[in-house]
Amino acid sequence: MTRRVHDRGGWPAGPIDRTEHDLAPWEKEVDALLQTLPEDIISVDEFRRAMESMEPETYEALSYYARWVEAIESVLVEKGVLVRGELDRRMEEMDGPSA
Amino acid sequence: MLSGEIGMDPKFTPGEHVRVKTESRPGHHRTPGYVQGRTGVVAAVHGKFPNPESMAYGGNGLPEQFLYLVVFDQHDLGETFRGTRGDTVCADIYEHWLEPA
Numbered sequence: 001m002t003r004r005v006h007d008r009g010g011w012p013a014g015p016i017d018r019t020e021h022d023l024a025p026w027e028k029e030v031d032a033l034l035q036t037l038p039e040d041i042i043s044v045d046e047f048r049r050a051m052e053s054m055e056p057e058t059y060e061a062l063s064y065y066a067r068w069v070e071a072i073e074s075v076l077v078e079k080g081v082l083v084r085g086e087l088d089r090r091m092e093e094m095d096g097p098s099a
Numbered sequence: 100m101l102s103g104e105i106g107m108d109p110k111f112t113p114g115e116h117v118r119v120k121t122e123s124r125p126g127h128h129r130t131p132g133y134v135q136g137r138t139g140v141v142a143a144v145h146g147k148f149p150n151p152e153s154m155a156y157g158g159n160g161l162p163e164q165f166l167y168l169v170v171f172d173q174h175d176l177g178e179t180f181r182g183t184r185g186d187t188v189c190a191d192i193y194e195h196w197l198e199p200a
Contacts, residue, residue: 002123003132010133010177049127049155 005056027065034072042075050074109144109165109194116140116200117169119192127155130196138200139171145191165194 003011023031034047050071051059062070076082111117121136122128129151144167149160173186180186 007132009131010179012179043154043157045127045151045154045160046157048151052127 004052005054005059006052023065030065030068030072034068037072041079041081042072046075047071109167111141111144111165111167111194111197111199113141113143117167117192117197118200119169120196120198122196126152128152128196130192131190133176134169134171134190134192137171137176139169139175139190141167142170142189143168150193167192167194167197169197 034042047068051067053074054067054070058070059067073082073087077084116138117140118138119130119134119136122130144165146166147163148166150158150162150164151160154160168189169192170187170189173180173182173188174184176188
């Protein structure tokens with residue numbers, strides 16, 4: 001049975017970082033975004049599936065809410081709400097190509 | 100009842116020993132790898148719920164599946180656990196992932 005990248009239970013994972021930390025405003029916005037999007041645009045099951053389908057290297061490299069952004073974008077592209085690359089182009093317009 | 104048909108009654112009852120099936124199916128499911136192939140005891144029947152495996156792809160999740168609270172002895176989940184004898188872990192597992200043990 002092949003384990004997928006998200007399926008961590010029972011694997012060694014090193015010590016747990018127990019330091020308290022606040023969420024950045026953008027992280028709270030991502031959480032709010034998922035809550036706000038309607039069920040027929042993205043359900044919790046579709047969201048989880050998108051998280052699990054991410055390239056393992058991407059999954060490992062991104063922080064918790066950065067993975068949420070990746071997964072939400074994926075499903076929004078599937079549903080035709082976004083066009084693939086649309087967000088990247090918009091960010092370039094706003095911040096310049098070096099962003 | 101036709102063989103394979105999901106009925107009105109749960110297939111397993113509290114106290115019954117069950118084994119979690121081992122699968123390599125692609126796609127979303129809610130059965131963690133660390134309980135696959137392992138044997139535990141049904142502690143409760145949660146009721147019937149839409150199947151997340153099809154809802155993950157925009158399906159309606161029907162027919163609904165029975166969901167069980169299954170209790171495992173941590174020592175039965177692999178060689179890495181070094182804690183107290185009798186420590187358990189509980190997992191919610193859908194009926195189609197369980198077989199009698």
